[in-house]
Amino acid sequence: MSDTQASSLIETELPVSKSTLGQPPIYILWAGKATTCQGFAEKVSQEAKSNGFEPFKIKLSKAVGADKRQHLKDGPVVILTCTYDGKPVVDAVDFYGGLVELKEQGWQDITYAVFGYGANVFEATHQLVPKKINELIAERGGQRFLELGEGDVGVFLYDTWEEWRERMWDAARCKYSTEKHDVHLPKFDVEETDITERHKTLNQSNVKLAEVVENRPLTAPGFSPESRHMELRFREDLQYKPGDVVSILSHNAYADVRKVMKRLGKHPLQEIVIKADFAWMHKDRSILLADLLTKYVDLRYPATRANIRTLLQHVPKTDETKATRHALANWSEPTGPGKKLAEKLAEKLWDKFITVTDLLEEYPDIKLPLNEFLRMLQPMRARNYSISSSALVDPRRLTLTYRVHDFGVCSQFLARLQKGDSLYLLVDPSAHKFHLPDRLDIPLIMFATGTGIAPLRGMLEHCAEMRKKKEEQGTHIEIGKTLLFFGCESRKSYLYGDSDLKKWEDYGIVSLRPAFSWEASKVYVQDRLWEDRAEVVNAYKDAVKLMSGPSERVILGCGHRQAAQSVMEKCVDIVVEYIEDIKPGLGILLPKEKKEKKALATQIVNQYRNLLYVTDVF
Numbered sequence: 185m186s187d188t189q190a191s192s193l194i195e196t197e198l199p200v201s202k203s204t205l206g207q208p209p210i211y212i213l214w215a216g217k218a219t220t221c222q223g224f225a226e227k228v229s230q231e232a233k234s235n236g237f238e239p240f241k242i243k244l245s246k247a248v249g250a251d252k253r254q255h256l257k258d259g260p261v262v263i264l265t266c267t268y269d270g271k272p273v274v275d276a277v278d279f280y281g282g283l284v285e286l287k288e289q290g291w292q293d294i295t296y297a298v299f300g301y302g303a304n305v306f307e308a309t310h311q312l313v314p315k316k317i318n319e320l321i322a323e324r325g326g327q328r329f330l331e332l333g334e335g336d337v338g339v340f341l342y343d344t345w346e347e348w349r350e351r352m353w354d355a356a357r358c359k360y361s362t363e364k365h366d367v368h369l370p371k372f373d374v375e376e377t378d379i380t381e382r383h384k385t386l387n388q389s390n391v392k393l394a395e396v397v398e399n400r401p402l403t404a405p406g407f408s409p410e411s412r413h414m415e416l417r418f419r420e421d422l423q424y425k426p427g428d429v430v431s432i433l434s435h436n437a438y439a440d441v442r443k444v445m446k447r448l449g450k451h452p453l454q455e456i457v458i459k460a461d462f463a464w465m466h467k468d469r470s471i472l473l474a475d476l477l478t479k480y481v482d483l484r485y486p487a488t489r490a491n492i493r494t495l496l497q498h499v500p501k502t503d504e505t506k507a508t509r510h511a512l513a514n515w516s517e518p519t520g521p522g523k524k525l526a527e528k529l530a531e532k533l534w535d536k537f538i539t540v541t542d543l544l545e546e547y548p549d550i551k552l553p554l555n556e557f558l559r560m561l562q563p564m565r566a567r568n569y570s571i572s573s574s575a576l577v578d579p580r581r582l583t584l585t586y587r588v589h590d591f592g593v594c595s596q597f598l599a600r601l602q603k604g605d606s607l608y609l610l611v612d613p614s615a616h617k618f619h620l621p622d623r624l625d626i627p628l629i630m631f632a633t634g635t636g637i638a639p640l641r642g643m644l645e646h647c648a649e650m651r652k653k654k655e656e657q658g659t660h661i662e663i664g665k666t667l668l669f670f671g672c673e674s675r676k677s678y679l680y681g682d683s684d685l686k687k688w689e690d691y692g693i694v695s696l697r698p699a700f701s702w703e704a705s706k707v708y709v710q711d712r713l714w715e716d717r718a719e720v721v722n723a724y725k726d727a728v729k730l731m732s733g734p735s736e737r738v739i740l741g742c743g744h745r746q747a748a749q750s751v752m753e754k755c756v757d758i759v760v761e762y763i764e765d766i767k768p769g770l771g772i773l774l775p776k777e778k779k780e781k782k783a784l785a786t787q788i789v790n791q792y793r794n795l796l797y798v799t800d801v802f
């Protein structure tokens with residue numbers, strides 16, 4: 185804060201100690217109830233120097249009596265006040281009373297102007313106090329240097345005030361022969377703190393700012409769970425490959441924050457000082473509780489059994505709380521006869537995503553202090569999402585394909601974002617090399633379920649864009665045709681099925697093999713794979729011919745763990761049936777027994793895992 189700013193905020197008392205700057209003083213006498221008048225006084229104070237005056241702000245209550253008045257003669261006096269029910273406000277009562285009772289010319293040699301504000305709905309007493317002060321001072325010998333200003337809180341209050349103030353300065357400068365000059369008015373200066381500080385606190389550095397260009401549903405209206413497509417635009421070029429992931433630090437929904445505050449009986453504006461050493465937060469840091477709950481902790485993390493034991497400790501041991509104690513004890517019993525029930529309930533915690541807050545709501549008997557609640561929470565965790573685009577299209581663009589989970593902090597946060605909103609995220613090269621092979625002419629076999637399509641969509645976009653770019657240059661690039669087995673619940677959740685995937689199929693990049701498990705035919709992705717196994721084997725054989733080594737990834741799967749497992753099992757069956765095509769010469773060595781055949785095929789499939797076949801499961 186500059187000196188000017190600091191001084192303008194300070195209230196003074198009469199007599200004032202004047203500086204040696206040689207500027208005449210201006211006395212700003214004010215009294216109001218709320219902040220209106222304080223703001224007016226502050227404004228005059230801030231503008232004084234540039235009009236050649238040294239400002240002194242004084243409450244009207246401190247300007248009562250002859251001894252005080254005698255110090256007001258060497259500069260203009262500006263009086264700012266209002267009326268309540270025809271009467272002065274508390275801080276103006278003595279001043280007003282003194283003025284009414286004053287018999288002699290006590291205001292002689294004092295130059296003054298009054299600005300009053302009030303509401304004209306109070307017809308009978310509208311502006312009564314400022315008007316009276318204005319008249320009485322004149323009667324008591326004061327010299328008015330400007331007519332009364334009358335602001336109405338209902339209409340144009342600040343216009344009236346600004347115009348009056350301008351006239352007041354003109355008149356004051358004229359009377360005291362001061363000059364208007366440029367003084368550095370205290371700037372309304374703010375410094376923006378590093379917005380990525382939270383990311384650093386939560387162990388995430390090098391985040392990049394992106395703007396939401398699009399955030400639209402991919403599933404048909406009314407389909408649940410909803411999946412969405414988000415397009416982001418960055419300020420700088422990105423270097424990512426399809427298959428890479430981004431890491432996003434989200435916010436808790438305010439509804440969740442409010443639930444906690446209400447249950448713990450905390451006011452929304454409660455600030456706290458962190459006294460314990462949370463690993464992820466500085467000691468002695470002061471922070472708005474709502475801010476901490478919104479940004480730093482995960483409010484949707486299921487309660488642990490240790491959490492429930494802590495909750496149990498905070499239930500008073502009375503007869504009335506017996507049922508609560510019994511219920512919580514069932515939950516947290518790790519051994520003994522209650523173990524089975526406890527395990528079942530613990531599963532429920534995860535199935536239903538039951539949080540500490542949910543338990544607090546369910547059991548009002550728990551009297552949990554705030555520090556204990558905070559201690560139980562996990563820090564907000566960044567969530568990873570596969571990139572579903574290719575940087576080849578535009579290095580500043582990146583798309584995400586995500587499902588909105590009922591209990592998902594991050595997916596719900598993403599779903600709330602709108603076009604034009606911004607978001608920080610970390611673009612992280614994929615740890616497990618879930619990438620396209622270097623040679624794009626190798627045909628690929630892809631499996632996806634649900635939003636597992638994300639990285640594969642990016643890869644297909646990459647292939648399509650590569651071909652398009654070459655065509656634009658008048659050259660041709662051989663792109664191997666991908667077989668995409670895509671498991672969806674129904675056509676309503678066939679993500680990109682009628683848009684991008686269709687477009688790339690028409691372009692010869694991909695051959696689509698959707699499997700709809702909720703439709704009458706009930707086809708799962710592994711069923712479709714089995715149906716088309718002859719083509720899969722042919723594609724595999726074509727790929728092997730072009731491969732430079734066994735670590736070229738030609739089979740890529742992304743989706744639910746269970747689906748990936750079923751696909752692997754089907755691959756084993758395919759190897760059994762097509763062993764001679766897959767491993768020429770091995771056919772005759774294949775054992776006769778079905779079980780042993782399968783064991784050998786499983787061995788072969790496992791051999792290629794993470795080499796030729798990579799999966800990304802969730």
Ligand SMILES: Cc1cc2nc3c(=O)[nH]c(=O)nc-3n(C[C@H](O)[C@H](O)[C@H](O)COP(=O)(O)O)c2cc1C
Nearest residue numbers: 216217218220267268269270302303306309310311
């Ligand atoms: C209870 C009440 C009584 C008021 N009486 C009067 C009045 O008699 N005359 C008038 O001009 N304004 C009257 N006002 C309007 C106030 O002067 C006006 O709202 C002003 O902005 C309040 O200033 P403050 O921000 O210092 O509280 C009244 C307002 C309230 C709430």
